[in-house]
Amino acid sequence: MxxxxxxxxxxxxxxxxxxxxxxxxxxxxxxxxxxxxxxxxxxxxxxxxxxxxxxxxxxxxxxxxxxxxxxxxxxxxxxxxxxxxxSYLSLSEKPDRNTALLDDYEMEELEFAPDTNHKSGYVAVLGKPNVGKSTLANQMIGQKLSIVTDKPQTTRHRILGICSGPDYQMILYDTPGVIEKKMHKLDSMMMTNVRSAALNADCVLVLVDACKLPEKIDEVLEEGVRDLKYKVPTLLVMNKKDMIKPGEIAKKLEWYEKFTEADDVIPVSAKYGHGVQDVKDWILSKLPVGPAYYPKDIVSExxxxxxxxxxxxxxxxxxxxxxxxxxxxxxxxxxxxxxxxxxxxxxxxxxxxxxxxxxxxxxxxxxxxxxxxxxxxxxxxxxxxxxxxxxxxxxxxxxxxxxxxxxxxxxxxxxxxx
Ligand SMILES: Nc1nc2c(ncn2[C@@H]2O[C@H](COP(=O)(O)OP(=O)(O)OP(=O)(O)O)[C@@H](O)[C@H]2O)c(=O)[nH]1
The missing domain is CATH 3.30.300.20 (K homology (KH) domain)
Incomplete structure (x- = not known):
């Protein structure tokens, strides 16, 4: 840790x-x-x-x-x-883009200088267990919010983390790893939460482990973005690139570009922060223009x-x-x-x-x-x-x-x- x-x-x-x-x-x-x-x-x-x-x-x-x-x-x-x-806080409802969560001070700031270039939106981080979703989310937020261990399925809740800059606000949903065999009711409920995170998302990141043999991400997409009325921009993030040789990275990227439905593919090493800025730039290119949902100095709700x-x-x-x-x-x-x-x-x-x-x-x-x-x-x-x-x-x-x-x-x- x-x-x-x-x-x-x-x-x-x-x-x-x-x-x-x-x-x-x-x-x-x-x-x-x-x-x-x-x-x-x-x-x-x-x-x-x-x-x-x-x-x-x-x-x-x-x-x-x-x-x-x-x-x-x-x-x-x-x-x-x-x-x-x-006494419960809903994690499944996306707030309206009506700045209701901002206080008077922030409202005054907005009215004073409305920023027509400001972007904001929700990003679902999906993938199988242990691929590095929490590590990437923590890196992007710049603070440790999700726990990270070397054991699969440590993330159980959907963790909402907020990453803000002067002209953007990305709200990240770090989700539990997508699992095939649902042994307990807990597993099914976790997968329902994965789906509702994707339902709320303006774009989706699907993480895969670069060390593993490439495989289709249909299962993750199936669990995450099935039944969506419209197609959400999807980025395949090939994580843990620090663990493989550069030649292998190129080959695997080619495979993912050819055989998956993702719109783009970016190799990263979430652990060491390599490529994380590229992922943020990709997200920014997909987020809609709009004001912040949350005050800028808050990293989680x-x-x-x-x-x-x-x-x-x-x-x-x-x-x-x-x-x-x-x-x-x-x-x-x-x-x-x-x-x-x-x-x-x-x-x-x-x-x-x-x-x-x-x-x-x-x-x-x-x-x-x-x-x-x-x-x-x-x-x-x-x-x-x-x-x-x-x-x-x-x-x-x-x-x-x-x-x-x-x-x-x-x-x-x-x-x-x-
Ligand atoms: N070498 C290397 N290890 C990484 C990288 N990213 C994550 N890890 C390691 O992979 C393990 C799993 O990372 P997590 O971030 O917990 O993975 P997760 O996908 O959130 O896991 P679940 O809770 O099972 O869904 C941890 O031991 C991390 O330190 C990376 O870029 N490089």
Whole structure:
């Protein structure tokens, strides 16, 4: 994961002119995606300088910051249907291009100098598992939003990342890898989310792995852009070109140009940032003219608690082997902002079987302790403040097959906002 922090960031984001909360006339009531409450709703863009953010400037302390609550009961699956619909943030609806999300300050800016050359739109990033979709999306945004591991199918949610420049705004949907065999209800719901990302898109990137034998992308297109009324401009991005010889790159490019339906093909190395600017230029050539959907200093609409859960999930993937990470769901149960002390974050890790819980906890709780410490340190780096993290492990049998639970966990195209 650290490799990405150190890698070159290709997107330079404009410096906010004012700290967001000090802007004049910036009411929050009409900003449905900028939420208040336990977690500040969205992340402020931090200007991307190499290695500047998430630099692991550890907050040295000898205190114990994690509390491990290991509950022994095995819970049957249950879904709290009393959840208020209004506390969910829809990920499947594309907002109207009506600048409703901009505050008064930004509206004034727009009225003052409407930019007829400004482009904006949605970009779906599709591909099979492990081809480097998240790595590319992170590079383009200039900040790590999606977790990256060497294991397939780590991305489960559609991650919305915003990449802005003075005269453009690209809204990227990093999607879960397209899979053929849908083993669980979770897999089918993830694929529904892939489709709705493509439905919203002004253009589509289909990533393939340059190291693999070339193969048609019909399956990905089938899953992603099937049933679309009109053809969306499609770019085939041949990623991981750093892993193969230049001669091979040319041969594979030729194959993809000949045998796939993509409009164009670009070779890149998302990991090292090579070719990423070409991809951005291609997107810009396809996006329609229009104003920004979001304020320019915001890089995601997901609430902080969403990223906290993702960081913990990444640590699970890094620490545990085989099937265990896939059986884990991480929920932030409570997130309390405490201006005068550490933020309090209470997290539950849900597994399917007691045997998985035993592995997760480890002998005398050591494995869970080490997971919680690693997660807390990265969460602190990400939030730029100290936190108190409480981790609890629960068993909910077959949660991956339970539609109600899956919706509650955010796989129905909505995430819990408060
Ligand atoms: N050598 C090399 N490795 C890369 C490149 N891009 C991504 N990777 C590695 O490929 C692995 C998978 O990358 P991800 O970005 O998580 O892939 P993904 O397509 O989002 O994966 P899913 O979550 O399975 O959908 C990680 O180990 C990355 O470091 C690249 O350009 N070159």
């Amino acid at each position: 650290m490799e990405l922090f150190a890698s070159r960031m290709s997107c330079s984001l404009p410096k906010p002119q004012f700290p967001r909360f000090q802007r004049p006339h910036a009411p929050t009531s009409h900003r449905p995606l900028l939420l208040t409450g336990g977690a500040t709703a969205s992340f402020r863009a931090r200007v991307a300088t190499p290695g500047a953010e998430w630099t692991r400037s550890r907050l040295a302390s000898s205190e114990t910051h994690e509390q491990l609550c290991v509950r022994e009961e095995v819970e049957s699956t249950s879904y709290d249907s009393s959840d208020d619909e209004s 997901h609430p902080e608690r969403f990223f906290v859960a993702e960081i913990i999930r990444e640590k699970i993937f890094l620490q545990y082997r085989s099937e265990v990470p896939y059986a884990c769901q991480v929920n932030v149960v409570s997130y309390k902002n405490r201006p005068t002390s550490k933020d309090f974050i209470q997290v539950e890790i849900v597994v399917e079987k007691n045997s998985q819980k035993i592995i997760l906890i480890g002998k005398e709780g050591r494995a869970l302790k080490s997971l919680a410490t690693a997660a807390r340190l990265d969460i602190e780096d990400f939030l730029q403040k100290k936190v108190y993290l409480e981790v609890e492990v629960k068993v909910k049998e077959n949660w991956r097959q339970d539609e109600g639970l899956l919706k509650n966990y955010g796989y129905g195209g909505q995430i819990r906002a408060i």
